[in-house]
Amino acid sequence: MSAWRTESCEQCGAAFYVREDWDRPPRYCKSCREERAAKWYDKSCRHCGGTLRVCVDWDRIPDYHKECAWTEKPCEICGYGIRIHRGWNNPPRRHKECRASVAPKTVSCAQCGKLFTISTGTQLKCKENGWDLPTRCQECKHDALLIKGAVGALRDTFRVPLETTIEKRGILFTDKVAVVRNARTGDVLAEVTMSKEGCFSTKRVAVATDARSGDEIARTRDGHEGNFVQRRTAETCSSATGDQTHTTRMAEQGVFVRKRLAKTERASHGEDSVISRVVKRGWFFVKKVIETDRE
Numbered sequence: 001m002s003a004w005r006t007e008s009c010e011q012c013g014a015a016f017y018v019r020e021d022w023d024r025p026p027r028y029c030k031s032c033r034e035e036r037a038a039k040w041y042d043k044s045c046r047h048c049g050g051t052l053r054v055c056v057d058w059d060r061i062p063d064y065h066k067e068c069a070w071t072e073k074p075c076e077i078c079g080y081g082i083r084i085h086r087g088w089n090n091p092p093r094r095h096k097e098c099r100a101s102v103a104p105k106t107v108s109c110a111q112c113g114k115l116f117t118i119s120t121g122t123q124l125k126c127k128e129n130g131w132d133l134p135t136r137c138q139e140c141k142h143d144a145l146l147i148k149g150a151v152g153a154l155r156d157t158f159r160v161p162l163e164t165t166i167e168k169r170g171i172l173f174t175d176k177v178a179v180v181r182n183a184r185t186g187d188v189l190a191e192v193t194m195s196k197e198g199c200f201s202t203k204r205v206a207v208a209t210d211a212r213s214g215d216e217i218a219r220t221r222d223g224h225e226g227n228f229v230q231r232r233t234a235e236t237c238s239s240a241t242g243d244q245t246h247t248t249r250m251a252e253q254g255v256f257v258r259k260r261l262a263k264t265e266r267a268s269h270g271e272d273s274v275i276s277r278v279v280k281r282g283w284f285f286v287k288k289v290i291e292t293d294r295e
């Protein structure tokens with residue numbers, strides 16, 4: 001028979017008996033032991049449903065086993081796994097570094113020089129489709145059809161194939177100007193500049209001027225057509241008469257490689273329509289040129 005000795009409870013300090021031959025003598029008195037035991041309970045793991053033993057004193061009561069809590073999901077950008085805790089309400093869909101790589105970017109517009117922002121959504125869409133990031137601001141993108149419409153109508157004024165480049169003008173306040181040349185001789189025939197019209201809701205308008213006389217030739221404004229699906233068009237009116245002379249629409253051409261181009265048609269039908277397409281020129285310094293000629 002081994003002897004009893006007293007120990008003091010680690011929780012309340014009261015003395016209690018332990019036998020000397022016990023390998024692991026209790027650290028608490030009986031009442032503290034019971035109180036502590038009552039604090040433990042079982043719950044089921046929200047992932048595997050197995051038993052999870054938890055204590056009310058814990059700062060955070062887990063919902064999962066340690067080995068059940070973490071999972072991996074592919075990152076939306078790079079496709080590699082992201083460690084995700086099953087308990088997170090809004091688990092991340094992208095790695096931190098990947099997210100930073102598509103943070104909104106502010107760049108200067110290749111045409112007008114104004115700063116514009118490329119959103120994360122746009123960057124992701126470009127990545128997904130293998131497209132280049134936009135180089136032009138929203139306004140320049142909107143102006144493109146008006147400029148092509150204005151140049152398409154000029155083909156009937158000058159009666160030669162045209163070549164147009166969009167250039168920046170001014171040092172402090174840059175503005176773009178479309179310089180229209182005779183495609184054969186390179187002579188500058190006309191200029192198209194962007195302006196605004198209207199008192200309450202201003203609208204952008206492309207104004208074509210004769211390079212030699214400085215006279216305004218025509219104005220090209222936004223138009224729409226179609227009943228169910230509205231399509232944007234560009235409507236050109238003669239500055240001399242005010243009458244609408246041409247309508248320009250975007251179209252696609254080509255069977256294997258679809259190319260976007262602008263098609264300008266006379267209001268009074270007759271002869272072929274005029275096609276304006278953007279082509280790249282040059283090997284070292286690639287420049288975009290709008291070629292305009294009869295179909």
Ligand SMILES: [Zn+2]
Pocket residue numbers: 009010011012013014028029030031032033
């Ligand atoms: Zn105690």
Ligand SMILES: [Zn+2]
Pocket residue numbers: 045046047048049050064065068
């Ligand atoms: Zn589990």
Ligand SMILES: [Zn+2]
Pocket residue numbers: 075076077078079080094095098
């Ligand atoms: Zn990633």
Ligand SMILES: [Zn+2]
Pocket residue numbers: 109110111112113114136137138139140141
């Ligand atoms: Zn721009």
